[in-house]
Amino acid sequence: ETGVTQTPRHLVMGMTNKKSLKCEQHLGHNAMYWYKQSAKKPLELMFVYSLEERVENNSVPSRFSPECPNSSHLFLHLHTLQPEDSALYLCASSQGRDPFYGYTFGSGTRLTVV
């Protein structure tokens, strides 16, 4: 375990379902991230939270809705997804937003939209 825990590890959902992904870290980090990892493509940064405020939203469709209730928890709420949204969703955290310190990643949630 890296210190960043993601649940569930696997999720299969229909296009009309609503589900949530959870990320938790107890490393004392104050920045958290959602990335999308699709096969043979670079990791795509979706959202950045710093000190519990969303500071970046990289043109992500509104069917993805992040929530950061405190510095240790990050959620990604999903609704009316499309099959092309199937991917590995990775959460990461860091001490400050400076990549200098490196990011700590969770093991990801493998999402399949049917």
Added chain:
Amino acid sequence: AQSVTQLDSQVPVFEEAPVELRCNYSSSVSVYLFWYVQYPNQGLQLLLKYLSGSTLVESINGFEAEFNKSQTSFHLRKPSVHISDTAEYFCAVSEASGSARQLTFGSGTQLTVLP
């Protein structure tokens, strides 16, 4: 904006052979460079990073990478690989200054070590 190109999507190599995973970047400013490794069913782990100073950086498990500014490269090497090195390796770049720095990743190179 910066970008990263990993020239090889898959690299098969026999155990105990040397390996080089190639990474080139593009940026108009000074950069930090990183290699992350992803073992099967796990998240990414930081392998090594170049921030400043010596252009050759090493990891604890025998990998090394050399920053070459003139060729805008940061290739990852290991003189003798083990089966346990089988994983996907991601090169990443960030600007070295500025208030909105973020990591930009390449598309990854799958290293498969064969017995």
